[in-house]
Amino acid sequence: MVTLYDTTLRDGTQREGLSLSVEDKLRIVSKLDLIGIDYVEGGFPGSNPKDIEFFERARSLSLEHAVVTAFGATRRKDLAPEDDPGLQALLDTGCQALCIFGKTWDVHVTETLMTTLENNVQMVRDSIAFLKAAGRTVFFDAEHFFDGYKADTTYALEVCRAAADAGADAIVLCDTNGGTLPHEVLRIVGEMGLALDAKLGIHAHNDAACA
Numbered sequence: 213m214v215t216l217y218d219t220t221l222r223d224g225t226q227r228e229g230l231s232l233s234v235e236d237k238l239r240i241v242s243k244l245d246l247i248g249i250d251y252v253e254g255g256f257p258g259s260n261p262k263d264i265e266f267f268e269r270a271r272s273l274s275l276e277h278a279v280v281t282a283f284g285a286t287r288r289k290d291l292a293p294e295d296d297p298g299l300q301a302l303l304d305t306g307c308q309a310l311c312i313f314g315k316t317w318d319v320h321v322t323e324t325l326m327t328t329l330e331n332n333v334q335m336v337r338d339s340i341a342f343l344k345a346a347g348r349t350v351f352f353d354a355e356h357f358f359d360g361y362k363a364d365t366t367y368a369l370e371v372c373r374a375a376a377d378a379g380a381d382a383i384v385l386c387d388t389n390g391g392t393l394p395h396e397v398l399r400i401v402g403e404m405g406l407a408l409d410a411k412l413g414i415h416a417h418n419d420a421a422c423a
Contacts, residue, residue, distance in 0.1 A: 307348070318360065318367050352380040354384060354386055357385040
């Protein structure tokens with residue numbers, strides 16, 4: 213079975229000169245519901261007043277199929293999940309489905325997060341387990357996955373396995389830079405399917421004009 217997860221309201225707005233109002237976002241959710249999209253990512257709660265208002269008003273939408281989903285990050289490197297404001301903001305939306313992203317490229321762990329590879333794995337595990345304990349559907353966006361997999365296959369797989377073991381409902385392999393070619397995607401997704409006992413998703417970008 214194929215599940216469709218739409219990111220128009222967040223990733224689709226990351227371009228110059230495009231800004232959706234709350235009314236725009238609510239109308240788009242309703243249209244996506246009509247065409248049978250399974251999950252609609254509404255935005256990053258707590259990041260701006262517009263997204264806060266959107267999630268408040270989205271609760272009153274009468275949707276037949278689509279599930280509005282909130283997006284956020286794993287816990288901070290020095291906080292327990294129950295003390296992390298970002299994870300709490302996700303729960304406060306009231307959304308049944310949540311998506312969190314985490315680092316799978318080792319260089320981003322050490323240079324961007326400035327933490328250890330081991331702690332990053334624990335951050336992923338803790339965050340997902342915390343949200344699952346709250347009774348939510350949780351998707352894990354493996355950020356920069358394809359670049360990370362090509363740089364250090366063992367570590368990228370370790371992060372994804374931690375997410376699966378913590379109860380993630382699906383592991384979404386993200387080509388965040390958009391530079392992975394179709395034959396590479398086919399090979400790597402196939403390898404992940406053999407290596408990981410979990411539902412897999414893919415989030416691609418068209419920077420290489422291969423769509």
